[in-house]
Structures are given as C-alpha cells and as structure tokens.
Amino acid sequence: MFITLTSEDLTKVHFEASPLWETVTSLRALQAGTPLHRPWIAEARQRITASEEPLGREHLRILTTLVQPQGFIADSLTPTPTRADTFAEALNAVAEVPAELWLRDLDCLEGRKPTGYVRATLDELRADVDAAVPRIVAALRWYWHTAVEPYWPKLRSILLADIDSRLDELSRYGIQEVFKTLHPSVRATSTGLEITRGCEATDLPAPGSGLILVPNAFVWPSTLVLNIAPFVPTITYAPRGVGRLWETTRETRESPVSRLLGRTRAQILAQLDVPMTTTQLACALDLAAGTVNSHLKVLADSGLAEALRAGREVFYQRGRVGEELLARA
Structure with a gap:
C-alpha cells in the first residue's frame, strides 16, 4: 500500500489517541490470543462471560464477523478520529457512516469467502443495512463497557506518553525521522509512505487531506491503515512501552x-x-x-x-x- 503525501499533507500530520480504535483492534487481539495481551485477554473473557447483557452473545457474533483474527477490518467501524474524541462521540460517528460505505465493507468481507456463522451474519447485515447499523453500534457500546473501558485509563496513559515522545522527536528531527520509527513495515519515500501490509484501495482520499497517526496498543505487533475516501488517511502503530503494558x-x-x-x-x-x-x-x-x-x-x-x-x-x-x-x- 502507498499513501501519497503532498507538502500540504505534511503540514496536517497529527496524532490522536482513540478509544474506538483500541476497542476495534482489541477484538482482533481477543480472537487471535496475542501473547503480549494474554493478561488482558484472560480478564476480558471473564468479563464477557459474566456479562448479564441478554444480547451479549449476539453482540459478539456481529463484532467478530466485522473484525476477524486477520485480514480486512470493516473501515466503517473506525471513521476518522478527531481531537479529544470520547468513545460516545466516536460511536456517533460510526452511526453516521452512510449505508453505501457499510455495504462496501460487507462486500469486501464477503469477498473473503467466509463460512459458518460469519457468512450467515454477513447475509443478515446486508439484507437491511439501515437496521444493521444500530445493532453494530449497540454491540460496540456493550463490548467497550465490558472489556475495554475498565482498562482505558492505563491504555490512554501509554498512548499519550507515546504521543508526547513523538512530538518531541518531531520538533527535534522532523517528520521524516518520526516516520522512520513508526513500524518496520512503514517506509518513507520522497512522495509518501510505502506500507508492506494492506491492499491498495481504488477510492483514495483527496490530496491535502492530511495524515493521522494513532498509537494503538492492541494493534501490536502489526499496523492498521485506513486509506480510503471519505476518511482521512490514518496509520495505527504500537506505542513505545507497550511491552510493559500488562x-x-x-x-x-x-x-x-x-x-x-x-x-x-x-x-x-x-x-x-x-x-x-x-x-x-x-x-x-x-x-x-x-x-x-x-x-x-x-x-x-x-x-x-x-x-x-x-x-x-x-x-x-x-x-x-x-x-x-x-x-x-
């Protein structure tokens, strides 16, 4: 994947700590059993099992259809983060994603030739997208409160510390040095960023949209890239110190x-x-x-x-x- 960066884009690079992005990527860590996050995974599974939410099983079925252990994650789950985004505000942005973008995501997931409950759930969501979106939002809200929110202060601390460190690096050495230290899969060129993971989108953001860098604990050891219109190009990367998180x-x-x-x-x-x-x-x-x-x-x-x-x-x-x-x- 390649993210083209104009001189205007480089003036709009900024960092965000996003509770929604942590919530979405934690679903992947939960399913994959990421070794670094085993202490959290054990506690999160206990909290999910102990949840008294009648629709908890349905919520989890929907979320694990949209976020699987590897591969494509529905872009509509992670719209462009904004400054000082609370989880509630970010969830409102998810609810406002147009139906055609959800259908685009569901088509991408369908293209992976899923089987079992994933295939059945995709068919169910596609049948009535307008009705599906409130269900997705409710599922995210339940999962956040159950599995992620109790740990958000600790997560947020390490994210903000990373941002502070990167901003200091930016002021001392410039944006190119920041890019070099994001992740081994991210390589800066004279015209943008080359990322060895991910696939090229056909509907790219407009030049001059900027770039958002999101430290994200649960994305470790990989990165996650959002580079499709109408969203602002976004790269998540593991923050410094994530190895000591738990x-x-x-x-x-x-x-x-x-x-x-x-x-x-x-x-x-x-x-x-x-x-x-x-x-x-x-x-x-x-x-x-x-x-x-x-x-x-x-x-x-x-x-x-x-x-x-x-x-x-x-x-x-x-x-x-x-x-x-x-x-x-």
Missing part, C-alpha cells in the same frame, strides 16, 4: 528498593512502568490520592520519577535514575 507491580515488600525508599514509595515507583496520574496510582494501590501525591513529589524531586503534562492532566513516569535503581536492585 506488567504487574513488582514485588517490593522485602526488596532492597523497599528497604531504601520505604514500601509505599517502592510500590509507586514499580507501578510507573507506564505513565499514570495521581488518581490512577491511588486506585491501583488502594491509597489516598493525597498520600500518593506526597510520595510522587519526593520521587520527582530526587529524579526517580518525572512529571509530564498532557492537556489538563499530569502524568508521572519513572525517570532514568528510577529505571537504573530498579535494574540494579
């Missing part, structure tokens, strides 16, 4: 770090594998926010942790000294 807090009760810093500060430092807010840390460790904030200040003042701002929120992550301390312990 790590549990390191045992600190009797560790040398615990004896040096005290148990609570050692627990907080160990938890900062991904950037987290004071509130998130307080919830994770079952501590008062004020207590966590006091310890974070000490850790930050000593260089063991560092603060970074994303909009109105302040996240904390381990600093270089903190990483070295834990590595030596």
Whole structure:
C-alpha cells in the first residue's frame, strides 16, 4: 500500500489517541490470543462471560464477523478520529457512516469467502443495512463497557506518553525521522509512505487531506491503515512501552528498593512502568490520592520519577535514575 503525501499533507500530520480504535483492534487481539495481551485477554473473557447483557452473545457474533483474527477490518467501524474524541462521540460517528460505505465493507468481507456463522451474519447485515447499523453500534457500546473501558485509563496513559515522545522527536528531527520509527513495515519515500501490509484501495482520499497517526496498543505487533475516501488517511502503530503494558507491580515488600525508599514509595515507583496520574496510582494501590501525591513529589524531586503534562492532566513516569535503581536492585 502507498499513501501519497503532498507538502500540504505534511503540514496536517497529527496524532490522536482513540478509544474506538483500541476497542476495534482489541477484538482482533481477543480472537487471535496475542501473547503480549494474554493478561488482558484472560480478564476480558471473564468479563464477557459474566456479562448479564441478554444480547451479549449476539453482540459478539456481529463484532467478530466485522473484525476477524486477520485480514480486512470493516473501515466503517473506525471513521476518522478527531481531537479529544470520547468513545460516545466516536460511536456517533460510526452511526453516521452512510449505508453505501457499510455495504462496501460487507462486500469486501464477503469477498473473503467466509463460512459458518460469519457468512450467515454477513447475509443478515446486508439484507437491511439501515437496521444493521444500530445493532453494530449497540454491540460496540456493550463490548467497550465490558472489556475495554475498565482498562482505558492505563491504555490512554501509554498512548499519550507515546504521543508526547513523538512530538518531541518531531520538533527535534522532523517528520521524516518520526516516520522512520513508526513500524518496520512503514517506509518513507520522497512522495509518501510505502506500507508492506494492506491492499491498495481504488477510492483514495483527496490530496491535502492530511495524515493521522494513532498509537494503538492492541494493534501490536502489526499496523492498521485506513486509506480510503471519505476518511482521512490514518496509520495505527504500537506505542513505545507497550511491552510493559500488562506488567504487574513488582514485588517490593522485602526488596532492597523497599528497604531504601520505604514500601509505599517502592510500590509507586514499580507501578510507573507506564505513565499514570495521581488518581490512577491511588486506585491501583488502594491509597489516598493525597498520600500518593506526597510520595510522587519526593520521587520527582530526587529524579526517580518525572512529571509530564498532557492537556489538563499530569502524568508521572519513572525517570532514568528510577529505571537504573530498579535494574540494579
């Protein structure tokens, strides 16, 4: 696949963290059993099984028809993300995708010659697209609340940290260096981006539409590309630090770090594998926010942790000294 980028497109490159894209790609990870996400997969399956939603089984049938373990994903599930998109706002955009675009997606899925329930579900959706879209939206809403929303604060933290890192890289070295570090399958040329995965679309976005880069934990180890009209070209890629996403807090009760810093500060430092807010840390460790904030200040003042701002929120992550301390312990 090739994404042509004009000089105008390059001025419109920006990053987005999208709860909808995470939700959709998590469906693939759930079915594929992606090793990196096994801790989440085990918990998500338990939550889905325990769900009291009467239509839960039907919701899952629809979603796993549109998002399968590999291959094409219905583009209409992931319309162009916008700044500060909440999941509800993104879901409204899904509901507003025209019927002809849904039919285009269903035709593409049909072209893969599906069998069993997938074939039957596709026929059912195609028979009345106008009636199918509200069902798809309801299925996405249920799945988000059940399997993804409980983990969104942690996911969002790592996505925003990646964006902050990429923006710093952009300001220092330029957009071409950013492109080089997105994913091994993405190669920058003088006229655009060549991506070794995916297939060419016939209905391409208009030149000058820009480019959206979306860090996405569940897309690992691959990428996902949206390059078809009327959407803005979009590339998802795994954020830096995704390998530590589901790590549990390191045992600190009797560790040398615990004896040096005290148990609570050692627990907080160990938890900062991904950037987290004071509130998130307080919830994770079952501590008062004020207590966590006091310890974070000490850790930050000593260089063991560092603060970074994303909009109105302040996240904390381990600093270089903190990483070295834990590595030596």
